[in-house]
Amino acid sequence: MLGPHRSDRTRPLVIRRAGPADAEAIARVYVDSWRQAYRDQLPASYLDKLDYAAFERHWRQTFAARGWAFVAAEGDAVVGIASGGRARRQNLASGEIYVLYVLADRHGHGIGRGLFDACHFELAKRGHGGMLIWVLASNPARNFYEHLGGKRVAENTLTIGGTQVREVGYLWRD
Numbered sequence: 001m002l003g004p005h006r007s008d009r010t011r012p013l014v015i016r017r018a019g020p021a022d023a024e025a026i027a028r029v030y031v032d033s034w035r036q037a038y039r040d041q042l043p044a045s046y047l048d049k050l051d052y053a054a055f056e057r058h059w060r061q062t063f064a065a066r067g068w069a070f071v072a073a074e075g076d077a078v079v080g081i082a083s084g085g086r087a088r089r090q091n092l093a094s095g096e097i098y099v100l101y102v103l104a105d106r107h108g109h110g111i112g113r114g115l116f117d118a119c120h121f122e123l124a125k126r127g128h129g130g131m132l133i134w135v136l137a138s139n140p141a142r143n144f145y146e147h148l149g150g151k152r153v154a155e156n157t158l159t160i161g162g163t164q165v166r167e168v169g170y171l172w173r174d
């Protein structure tokens with residue numbers, strides 16, 4: 001446990017390490033966040049097809065393969081998720097945050113920062129030098145990463161749901 005974070009709800013908000021028992025809740029937050037965050041950025045047909053059960057399997061496999069994640073929980077309710085590991089492209093940094101999502105109705109309460117800090121610390125503890133995050137160029141979350149000190153260092157184009165999108169890489173050096 002990494003301790004309580006700011007919350008305006010009666011249940012204390014806790015950022016804690018996640019495990020296989022959280023796979024279902026993580027999949028729910030992941031899919032719901034994609035639908036909330038990307039509805040103006042990715043095709044609706046693609047977002048509609050995202051499958052909770054498939055993502056639950058994915059997260060169970062991630063934990064079975066010694067992957068790690070953190071959840072933000074208010075009582076039994078998971079409201080935010082984050083995970084990271086070895087950077088997919090090693091030329092800029094060796095660590096990467098792969099996933100960072102907070103449910104829309106819980107934005108603005110310090111949860112994203114708490115999850116970001118937990119991942120940053122975890123990557124450093126595991127010996128990674130530098131940390132990258134990739135974000136869609138059209139995503140306002142870019143401003144969040146700039147606010148947290150990320151430096152824009154790379155760009156990339158990828159295809160999601162048959163649509164070409166641009167993503168931007170942000171770097172935190174140690």
Ligand SMILES: CC(C)(COP(=O)(O)OP(=O)(O)OC[C@H]1O[C@@H](n2cnc3c(N)ncnc32)[C@H](O)[C@@H]1OP(=O)(O)O)[C@@H](O)C(=O)NCCC(=O)NCCS
Pocket residue numbers: 033037100101102103106107108109110111112113114134135136139140141142143144147
């Ligand atoms: C981006 C996201 C994770 C931020 O989480 P959050 O819990 O709302 O953010 P916090 O409340 O922890 O904010 C921390 C700081 O960042 C600032 N901030 C938050 N969102 C911001 C934004 N979009 N632009 C600029 N600053 C932002 C806050 O004002 C706060 O500043 P302060 O601590 O100096 O007062 C959340 O909005 C989210 O999940 N968005 C949708 C999904 C997404 O796009 N994820 C990123 C995928 S790469």
